[in-house]
Amino acid sequence: MKDNRRDFLKKSAAMAAAISATGFSACNGSGIKKPEVSSVVESAAGSKATEWPVTFGADRPKICVGIGAGDTKMMRQYKQVGVDYVLMGGPKVPWTEQSLREIIDPFKAEGLTVINMMIGGNQNIIYGKEGREQELKNIQDSIVAAGKVGLPVVEYNFYAHRFMAGYYELTGRGGSGITAFDYERGKNAPADQGTLMTAEALWENIAWFLKAVVPVAEKAGVRLALHPNDPPVPVSHGHAQIMATFNDWKRLIDTVDSPSNGMTFDCGVSRETGEDPIEVLRYLGSRDRINHMHYRNVTVQQPNLKYEEVFFDEGVVNLFEVMKEVFKLGYKFGLNPEHPRALDYDKEHPGGIQNQYPGGGGYTAQTYNVAYTKAMMQAVASL
Amino acid sequence: MDKNRRDFIKKSATLAAAFSVTGLTASAGSDNKNGTTAQSDGMQKDIKWPVVFGPDKPKMCIMSSLDRNYMRKVKQIGVDYLLGGGPQMPWTEKSLRNIMDQYAAEGLTVINLMIGGFDKTIYGLEGRDEEIRRIQDSLVAAGKAGLPVVEYNFYAHRFTDGYYNTSARGGAGTLSMDYDRAKNLPPAQGEGKPMTSEAMWANLTYFLKAVIPVAEKAGVRMALHPNDPPVPESHSHAQIVATFNDWKRIISIVDSPSNGMTFDCGVSREIGEDPLEVLHYLGSRDRINHIHYRNVVVTTPSLKYEEVFFDEGQVNMFAVMRDIFKMGYKFGIYPEHPRALDYDREHQNGLGKNPGDAGYTGWTYNVAYCKAMMQAVASM
Numbered sequence: 001m002k003d004n005r006r007d008f009l010k011k012s013a014a015m016a017a018a019i020s021a022t023g024f025s026a027c028n029g030s031g032i033k034k035p036e037v038s039s040v041v042e043s044a045a046g047s048k049a050t051e052w053p054v055t056f057g058a059d060r061p062k063i064c065v066g067i068g069a070g071d072t073k074m075m076r077q078y079k080q081v082g083v084d085y086v087l088m089g090g091p092k093v094p095w096t097e098q099s100l101r102e103i104i105d106p107f108k109a110e111g112l113t114v115i116n117m118m119i120g121g122n123q124n125i126i127y128g129k130e131g132r133e134q135e136l137k138n139i140q141d142s143i144v145a146a147g148k149v150g151l152p153v154v155e156y157n158f159y160a161h162r163f164m165a166g167y168y169e170l171t172g173r174g175g176s177g178i179t180a181f182d183y184e185r186g187k188n189a190p191a192d193q194g195t196l197m198t199a200e201a202l203w204e205n206i207a208w209f210l211k212a213v214v215p216v217a218e219k220a221g222v223r224l225a226l227h228p229n230d231p232p233v234p235v236s237h238g239h240a241q242i243m244a245t246f247n248d249w250k251r252l253i254d255t256v257d258s259p260s261n262g263m264t265f266d267c268g269v270s271r272e273t274g275e276d277p278i279e280v281l282r283y284l285g286s287r288d289r290i291n292h293m294h295y296r297n298v299t300v301q302q303p304n305l306k307y308e309e310v311f312f313d314e315g316v317v318n319l320f321e322v323m324k325e326v327f328k329l330g331y332k333f334g335l336n337p338e339h340p341r342a343l344d345y346d347k348e349h350p351g352g353i354q355n356q357y358p359g360g361g362g363y364t365a366q367t368y369n370v371a372y373t374k375a376m377m378q379a380v381a382s383l
Numbered sequence: 384m385d386k387n388r389r390d391f392i393k394k395s396a397t398l399a400a401a402f403s404v405t406g407l408t409a410s411a412g413s414d415n416k417n418g419t420t421a422q423s424d425g426m427q428k429d430i431k432w433p434v435v436f437g438p439d440k441p442k443m444c445i446m447s448s449l450d451r452n453y454m455r456k457v458k459q460i461g462v463d464y465l466l467g468g469g470p471q472m473p474w475t476e477k478s479l480r481n482i483m484d485q486y487a488a489e490g491l492t493v494i495n496l497m498i499g500g501f502d503k504t505i506y507g508l509e510g511r512d513e514e515i516r517r518i519q520d521s522l523v524a525a526g527k528a529g530l531p532v533v534e535y536n537f538y539a540h541r542f543t544d545g546y547y548n549t550s551a552r553g554g555a556g557t558l559s560m561d562y563d564r565a566k567n568l569p570p571a572q573g574e575g576k577p578m579t580s581e582a583m584w585a586n587l588t589y590f591l592k593a594v595i596p597v598a599e600k601a602g603v604r605m606a607l608h609p610n611d612p613p614v615p616e617s618h619s620h621a622q623i624v625a626t627f628n629d630w631k632r633i634i635s636i637v638d639s640p641s642n643g644m645t646f647d648c649g650v651s652r653e654i655g656e657d658p659l660e661v662l663h664y665l666g667s668r669d670r671i672n673h674i675h676y677r678n679v680v681v682t683t684p685s686l687k688y689e690e691v692f693f694d695e696g697q698v699n700m701f702a703v704m705r706d707i708f709k710m711g712y713k714f715g716i717y718p719e720h721p722r723a724l725d726y727d728r729e730h731q732n733g734l735g736k737n738p739g740d741a742g743y744t745g746w747t748y749n750v751a752y753c754k755a756m757m758q759a760v761a762s763m
Contacts, residue, residue, distance in 0.1 A: 052696065174458025368748075376759055378700065
């Protein structure tokens, strides 16, 4: 999952685990077993007699989930519930063609295509410290390697300190686990030692970064996706957060004008910040600046400060409208129906739940999300 | 699953397990905290989320057991209604309330129980009048307990012999049916001579004319499940709930909303019909008292098909859901026949040994898919 990747990357510069990845080529389809009776839906608009089963071709959104490199058992289990694309943390920076293929190929052998890997190793860049030149070069080399193996999207974060302290578990329907957030719970967390980053400083540093990497990404045929601050609080441990509002996201894509300078659109985060997710989706999507998507639902008490991540069917985001708009925009990259809820059944399973979020869940809950999302996609395609 | 309910009822005349059921009142279902009831299934642009479904909307239901831990699991994936097998015959108001109340304590409403124990009626044997009396008493009790729908079957021998396990994506289990595997079998022990079509129709007519008026008076709707598998002949007995014409004929035997059917979009497609046409025909006449929602891939209508994941079959599940809402259907919708998954095999309970057996994650997939389709239609 996304945040396992962030923490993993942040933990150490020398990453012990070497991870391999399968290349994603423009003519994707290799390794993906097509159902025997299928028809690719040409357009999502008003076909009265949509032929079923509805399948989604190369120019359609791709449901993807996070699977750890080399986890063959999970690969099969997610293929079973209809997932064909995956994402994970990338190998040790700088990525090489070989280190990427070492991750990608085992997934390909199980019929899964890696659509997105997260890159890290940008701490000095974020803080504007000495050593950032070397970090930049490593990232540039990594992006070039990604292009060579056909990995279409490289995701990253740009924050000084993530506000995990605000998360806590609430009980939902039937005793399920909800991931709740309250700024009050963590607002007195001590500020980081050392330099506290102001918004200006962070903007300066990200501009420096983007101006150097985006041209490289463009040339390599790779799209970058910056994830919004999640939780989207304005200040975290004394540092400003510059990816926490709609204005921030507009500013980001203006910093360097290129489809490679894109974002992760998250309808849950959008709603958490008090925005209309459709408006955000349209703004970024119509400019072709959405390179990854997260699909989930929330209930919000106070924008940016107090909200709950709930089951998809019980939140305030109109997930049908979102999916309609996603199709209308012609979006064709990854769609991650993330943040599963804690279910008893997953707690009982051998190994229990491995999830860093209080109230977060395991495979059955993730399957809930996948099935829900697939139905929404097929509903939109059948309109 | 229906098979489990049927088997449970058929196994013994005295049913050991007592089930409790809560009465379904007109104002049931309004227990959603933050939600806004979707006003109509028409083209409303600004539907408020979360979309919740009130008493006049379809009610997604699955089966549970009286194990409180399992009831919690049902609630966790967002299911509030149940179907199941009824208590020992004849049902009494007390035995029904016993079941319904236990479920109600965990926020679950029983919407449909299956009734059985009338084999003599099916075969036209002496003793059928006594069976019918017990059914009538059970229907009266159901009415008193507030159970809206009583489901039943009318076959001489179900063609389960045709089922076998097949594999799908990633090694998940699908359930296939092939008539060739078990055709031309004789009647099983105790079933007597092969039942002809005429005999079956005569016996069903006898049954319906006796029970439907009682059901109507009790405020109970009956739902006859189609033959599943819908083969024309099973162990040499004729099957009379296996074609669209059969279903048209059944509802015309006694003209009453209490004389209804279970609409199954999977079975409809299996027999080579357009599920929407069947839905419209039966639904416009208010003769659908229960719905099964599942998908299939058909090789030869009525004879060879594969029950698959909802997203990979030939039935347009969105169109079916859309038309269910459009017709104002308000009883149960059961997203049945889950697929076998490795994760469920690994779980402490494992999977059953019968072809097609599945576990909780398989159910979760179906439930989530069904809920999304409902919310999609309501948001159109």
